[in-house]
Amino acid sequence: MAVAARDAPRAALLAAEYFLDAADAVGTRAWRVAELPAGHVLDDGEFAARLTAAGIDAVQVPAVDWPYCAPPPPGRHDPLCVLPPFGRLNTDQWRVLVQAAGSGGGMRITPWRTVVLPGAADPAPLEAAGLVVSADSPWRSVTACTGRPGCAKSLADVRADARALVERARGPLPVHWSGCERRCGHPRGTQWVDALATQDGYRLSVGGRTLPPRPDLAAALTAARETTSSPQSPKTQ
Numbered sequence: 001m002a003v004a005a006r007d008a009p010r011a012a013l014l015a016a017e018y019f020l021d022a023a024d025a026v027g028t029r030a031w032r033v034a035e036l037p038a039g040h041v042l043d044d045g046e047f048a049a050r051l052t053a054a055g056i057d058a059v060q061v062p063a064v065d066w067p068y069c070a071p072p073p074p075g076r077h078d079p080l081c082v083l084p085p086f087g088r089l090n091t092d093q094w095r096v097l098v099q100a101a102g103s104g105g106g107m108r109i110t111p112w113r114t115v116v117l118p119g120a121a122d123p124a125p126l127e128a129a130g131l132v133v134s135a136d137s138p139w140r141s142v143t144a145c146t147g148r149p150g151c152a153k154s155l156a157d158v159r160a161d162a163r164a165l166v167e168r169a170r171g172p173l174p175v176h177w178s179g180c181e182r183r184c185g186h187p188r189g190t191q192w193v194d195a196l197a198t199q200d201g202y203r204l205s206v207g208g209r210t211l212p213p214r215p216d217l218a219a220a221l222t223a224a225r226e227t228t229s230s231p232q233s234p235k236t237q
């Protein structure tokens with residue numbers, strides 16, 4: 001479904017409300033769209049009707065086959081692709097991005113937690129603001145859920161823990177840090193290291209296989225990320 005840029009925020013809220021209504025109707029406490037059972041999956045026609053009722057013009061567009069759509073790597077090329085660590089932007093970073101976008105062709109926010117700046121040429125201000133523009137940055141393969149203090153379910157400040165080890169625990173496999181068993185935002189379509197917060201620290205696993213605990217988390221994580229030699233970029237839920 002395509003809508004005008006000015007309507008995008010309202011359309012996104014309506015999409016979220018549509019999911020919440022469907023989840024309420026199901027009564028299974030579905031947490032993600034993919035968890036809605038057959039018979040309750042979200043329907044394009046119903047969503048279009050909700051948009052129309054809200055006064056938003058929408059056009060049906062073909063579905064994108066995400067698993068075969070490679071995320072653009074961050075890098076100093078044209079267009080410049082910028083990766084905010086954890087897909088999060090603070091106010092100062094937004095200002096830097098808007099300034100860079102204003103010098104050229106605007107900005108595009110991608111489904112892979114990156115921002116594409118078609119007209120930006122100078123990555124220096126973006127790097128200085130803590131944004132990633134290097135294709136070989138270790139941030140490319142590190143994701144995390146909200147964790148503490150943003151999520152009451154979390155057993156740890158997973159983002160702080162991931163940030164502390166991002167340089168020390170590198171490896172070919174992507175790693176996703178989760179504060180609880182829900183593993184919000186975990187990668188799909190690729191093998192990845194699951195760093196799950198527990199009462200005693202973190203439990204590491206790959207492909208459902210739990211790895212033996214080690215006292216040095218950085219060393220354990222590095223070893224886990226070496227489990228296979230196929231470097232891939234994660235797609236996220």
Ligand code: SF4
Pocket residue numbers: 145146147151152153154155178179180181182183184
């Ligand atoms: S994985 Fe758990 S702790 Fe992390 S955001 Fe989701 S519910 Fe919260």
